Amino acid sequence: MPNKPNLVRKPPRRKNDELLKGAFEEHFVDFLRFLYHNADELFDFGRDLVFMDKELHAIIPSRERSRDKRVADLLVKIYLKNGEEKYILLNTEIEAGSREAFARRIYQYNYRIWDRYAIPVATIAVFIGNRSQRRPGEYWSQVLDTTVSFRYRTYHIFDHPEDELMAMDNPFALVVLACQKALLEGKVSDEVLGQERLMIAKALLAHDYHHDRILSFLVFLKNFVFVGSAEINRIFDQQVEELTGGTINMGIIETVKRQERREGKLEGKLEGKLEGKLEGKREEAAAIAREMKKDGIPAAQIAKFTKLSNAEIEKL
Numbered sequence: 001m002p003n004k005p006n007l008v009r010k011p012p013r014r015k016n017d018e019l020l021k022g023a024f025e026e027h028f029v030d031f032l033r034f035l036y037h038n039a040d041e042l043f044d045f046g047r048d049l050v051f052m053d054k055e056l057h058a059i060i061p062s063r064e065r066s067r068d069k070r071v072a073d074l075l076v077k078i079y080l081k082n083g084e085e086k087y088i089l090l091n092t093e094i095e096a097g098s099r100e101a102f103a104r105r106i107y108q109y110n111y112r113i114w115d116r117y118a119i120p121v122a123t124i125a126v127f128i129g130n131r132s133q134r135r136p137g138e139y140w141s142q143v144l145d146t147t148v149s150f151r152y153r154t155y156h157i158f159d160h161p162e163d164e165l166m167a168m169d170n171p172f173a174l175v176v177l178a179c180q181k182a183l184l185e186g187k188v189s190d191e192v193l194g195q196e197r198l199m200i201a202k203a204l205l206a207h208d209y210h211h212d213r214i215l216s217f218l219v220f221l222k223n224f225v226f227v228g229s230a231e232i233n234r235i236f237d238q239q240v241e242e243l244t245g246g247t248i249n250m251g252i253i254e255t256v257k258r259q260e261r262r263e264g265k266l267e268g269k270l271e272g273k274l275e276g277k278l279e280g281k282r283e284e285a286a287a288i289a290r291e292m293k294k295d296g297i298p299a300a301q302i303a304k305f306t307k308l309s310n311a312e313i314e315k316l
Contacts, residue, residue, distance in 0.1 A: 016182065019224045020092060020128070023175050024074055025051060026216055030172035031090075032078075035124070035155060043078055050077035052087075059112040075113070075121075087121045089113065092128065103139035107150045123152035128179045131158050166203055171217060174200055181225050194232040197225040198239060205243050218250065290316050 024031060028049055033039040056075040074090040091106055106123055113121050127135045139150040157179045165173040165180075181196045204217055218240060227233055237250040285306040292302045299313050306313075 016224060019220055020179075021074065023178075023217075023220050023224070024090065024092065026213070026220075027172045027175055028074070028076060030170050031175075034168075034170050034172040034176075035153070042080060044081050044083075047079045051075070052077060055113075055117065056089075059116060060109060073109075087113070087119050089121045089123045090126065091123065092126045102134075103136040103150075106152060107139040107148075110150065110152075125152060125154045127154065127156040128183075129156075130183055169207060171204065171207070171209055171213065174204055174217065175220075177203075178221055178224050185226055190227045190229040190232050193225065194227050194229070194236060197221060197227065198236060200225070201236075201240060202243065205240075211247075215248065218248065222250065286312070286316060289313055 029039075029043075029045055032043060036042060039045075052075040056073060060073065073092065074088075076088045076090065078086055078088060080086055089109060091109065102125075106125060110121055110123050113119055125135070125137070127133050133156065135154050135156050137151060137154040139148070141148045157176050160173070160176065162177060162180065165177045177200055181193070181200065184193055184196065200221055201218060204214060204221075209217075222233070222236065227236075240248055240250055285308055289302050289306045289308055289312075292306075293299075293313070293316060299310055302308065302313050303310055
């Protein structure tokens with residue numbers, strides 16, 4: 001009897017959080033059109049979206065994110081057709097999503113934004129777990145005669161079946177489908193997962209989307225629906241090149257994207273080391289600079305973010 005493939009169920013890979021956040025940023029307009037059938041009547045898509053990462057980091061510090069593993073959350077300023085500014089807090093529940101405290105946490109994020117910035121916010125929770133994942137859509141509490149009731153929009157990746165997603169002319173539908181297929185990792189063979197990934201790529205290429213968006217999505221797809229086999233990945237790259245008449249070379253594209261991600265992670269690492277610490281205290285700046293030197297970060301970058309002089313950094 002032939003050996004069955006070793007299908008070991010693995011926990012979600014941490015890097016998926018960053019990949020998913022990038023996909024939401026790239027396709028946020030498509031995401032709104034996906035959720036709201038009248039999105040083009042509600043929102044002024046002629047004006048740029050504003051992603052408010054600094055404001056979100058201020059209300060959800062890194063110490064909370066590291067515990068709850070939340071890195072795919074977004075706070076976005078968008079304009080309505082009547083010219084009003086509106087803000088959308090998107091919380092993507094990466095993990096099991098079955099914790100009782102989830103709805104309370106969403107409520108806390110919402111009122112923190114209001115308390116700090118006096119900005120009313122529309123909250124959307126997207127759940128990307130399996131079909132049995134709990135998806136609370138309301139926080140409710142009562143103490144004596146005081147009641148708090150907070151409701152928000154929810155979406156689960158299995159709210160639409162595969163055939164409906166494939167039939168939609170919206171690239172975000174394929175992001176949702178990729179989330180569905182990513183849950184198969186560790187449950188099916190690499191060959192099967194590779195076939196599912198290629199199916200999504202073919203569906204993408206069947207539409208007349210902008211070339212740059214196709215490139216970004218293919219890199220997201222290849223890394224998010226992860227296949228460990230180098231041979232299957234090589235075949236995927238070859239098939240994409242053939243399907244696009246040689247206009248897309250995944251090897252070159254991924255090299256460029258890796259460099260972009262490396263530079264972005266460096267910036268994030270520097271900011272993370274400084275968050276909440278550099279308040280004019282030179283001794284703390286020096287301690288952080290020492291950590292940066294150990295990590296091999298160039299002196300010029302250390303000086304930029306710690307405000308220490310090159311001479312001070314050299315002495316550390």
